[in-house]
Amino acid sequence: MVLLDPTTLIDIGLIGLSGALICLAVHFIPVGGAPAAMAQATGIGTGTVELAAGSGLVGLITSSYMLHADPSASMALVMASGALGASVMLASTMLAGGFIYAYGVAVPFASAQVKKDPITGQRQDNYVSKGTQGQGIPTICFVSGVVGSGLGGAGGGLIYSVLMHYYSPLISATSAAAVAGVFTMGVFYVNSVIPSYGVGGTIEGVHDPKFRRVVPKDVFTSVVVSMLCGVVAILIAGGMTP
Amino acid sequence: MVLDLTMSMAILALLGALATIAGCLEDLESDVGSQSNPNSQVQLAPQMGFLHRIFNKAISGEPISNGMSDVTGGTVTSVLLSAKFYPLTAIVIGAFVAAILYGIYATTSYAGRVASQTRFKQPLYMDIMRYTTPSIIGHNFIVNFCLVAIAYIQYAVLGYPFSIPFLALIWGISVGAIGSSVGDVHYGGEREFQNREFGCGLNTALSGRIVRKAESGLRNSIDNVWFCAKFGGPATGIGLGLTVFFSSWRTTIWGYTWEAMGVGVIILVIMIILNRLTEISVKNAYGPYKEDKEEKEAGSVAH
Numbered sequence: 001m002v003l004l005d006p007t008t009l010i011d012i013g014l015i016g017l018s019g020a021l022i023c024l025a026v027h028f029i030p031v032g033g034a035p036a037a038m039a040q041a042t043g044i045g046t047g048t049v050e051l052a053a054g055s056g057l058v059g060l061i062t063s064s065y066m067l068h069a070d071p072s073a074s075m076a077l078v079m080a081s082g083a084l085g086a087s088v089m090l091a092s093t094m095l096a097g098g099f100i101y102a103y104g105v106a107v108p109f110a111s112a113q114v115k116k117d118p119i120t121g122q123r124q125d126n127y128v129s130k131g132t133q134g135q136g137i138p139t140i141c142f143v144s145g146v147v148g149s150g151l152g153g154a155g156g157g158l159i160y161s162v163l164m165h166y167y168s169p170l171i172s173a174t175s176a177a178a179v180a181g182v183f184t185m186g187v188f189y190v191n192s193v194i195p196s197y198g199v200g201g202t203i204e205g206v207h208d209p210k211f212r213r214v215v216p217k218d219v220f221t222s223v224v225v226s227m228l229c230g231v232v233a234i235l236i237a238g239g240m241t242p
Numbered sequence: 243m244v245l246d247l248t249m250s251m252a253i254l255a256l257l258g259a260l261a262t263i264a265g266c267l268e269d270l271e272s273d274v275g276s277q278s279n280p281n282s283q284v285q286l287a288p289q290m291g292f293l294h295r296i297f298n299k300a301i302s303g304e305p306i307s308n309g310m311s312d313v314t315g316g317t318v319t320s321v322l323l324s325a326k327f328y329p330l331t332a333i334v335i336g337a338f339v340a341a342i343l344y345g346i347y348a349t350t351s352y353a354g355r356v357a358s359q360t361r362f363k364q365p366l367y368m369d370i371m372r373y374t375t376p377s378i379i380g381h382n383f384i385v386n387f388c389l390v391a392i393a394y395i396q397y398a399v400l401g402y403p404f405s406i407p408f409l410a411l412i413w414g415i416s417v418g419a420i421g422s423s424v425g426d427v428h429y430g431g432e433r434e435f436q437n438r439e440f441g442c443g444l445n446t447a448l449s450g451r452i453v454r455k456a457e458s459g460l461r462n463s464i465d466n467v468w469f470c471a472k473f474g475g476p477a478t479g480i481g482l483g484l485t486v487f488f489s490s491w492r493t494t495i496w497g498y499t500w501e502a503m504g505v506g507v508i509i510l511v512i513m514i515i516l517n518r519l520t521e522i523s524v525k526n527a528y529g530p531y532k533e534d535k536e537e538k539e540a541g542s543v544a545h
Binding site: 033034035036037038039040044045046047049050051053054055057058060061062064065066067068069070073077080081084085087088089091092093094095096097098099100101102103104105106107108109110120122123125126127128129130131132134135136137138139142143146173174177178181182185 | 278279280282283303304305306396400401402403404405408409412415416418419420422423424425426427428430431432434435440441442443444445446447448449473474477478480481482484485488489490492493498500503506507509510513514516517518520521523524525527528529530531532
């Protein structure tokens, strides 16, 4: 049985770990959903899945290019490349979005979940305008988003790296990259959707009380589901011919 | 293909420029067609008794609809390239086919969404459909052209391991995510609610009460895109342009090393500082709203 081979088991375990990283990443990213798009809530004005997958896929492009340009690159370097690609995407998005909140909509950045920003120590509650759940992207949310997208990008880089090492000897390099890339994208979407149920569509980041409440359950679910995805990824290799 | 540093930087600049245009036009397309989160208010308005002349599309979330459009463009381009078409011609035809497909989805979703609101007496304006749909197709064509061109350059010149359709799909999803996060706030937070009090967030009590009068006559989606083109669109372009540029610039200069990763961390720190400076400036300009009770009490004791 190919599935009981120790190397294969390690690969499946690594895919499960990647899923956990992506799931954790979604909890870090300050997603405000539709209310944030109308400056009614703190965070980025879009959905969890769209944002986590959007940033993670940029990380997939950078990590895949790194592995392609230097096949001997260490797994840590590939993961770092994916992490920075995703973080740069999310930081650029949050910075440009912050400019819109500040100079287009004209609202002060404020978190509705904490009285003081844990990083800057600045009061937040008295900047929350009437009838809203905070607005804009305060420093704690920005830093949390950068860290979270980094985790997601690293997770994507890890899955791609594992699958490329598994598929490359079986099929041509171009085909291996295509299958590994599409599979990584699939795992991204699976692990972006799972936390969406936990966080209920919106979360401010690591300082949000929801974070501690839902992370353990969501991460456990993601590990199990990602390992199942890993088993499928190994099984489809059975039909691969050069 | 092995390129020297000057040529690599030239291509990187081209990619950054294409991404900036794509980001800007993607946001404007979502404004003229009214898509993503702000469209929830356009959808809600008739239920609150506010009938309007704004296009109501929302094919799906922006990343998915743009991903669909760009992967279509990338696929057609790949087919034409394998038929020995000149690359620029192949990209233009691919982008055009995808834009027409997108236009079809836009009209069916507009008709479908308005039809579902019959009970709220929201009319389906045929003139709005006639004037706005070509604008949606035009904006989407430019987005497709830019993103498929990026995918082509990455595949054919830079030697990325993924195919053109897959790269176009990823950039389509990313441009949608950025457009939805950045430019849509200008449309949803400002343009739809110019009647709210200046300098504060939107009170939930105002939900659905979108502005329906224009500078002259009744407001339509062409008026909205005119407004958002002043700030929301360009800011989205900067978001995607920075993403494309900084995701490749580090490795172009420093290679595939830990130094390049260190530079990436420095870029992130600079962005965090810029955001903090913006936060300070805007907090000083518009807040605080509530009087600080502790300070008030301390003040009364001192007196």
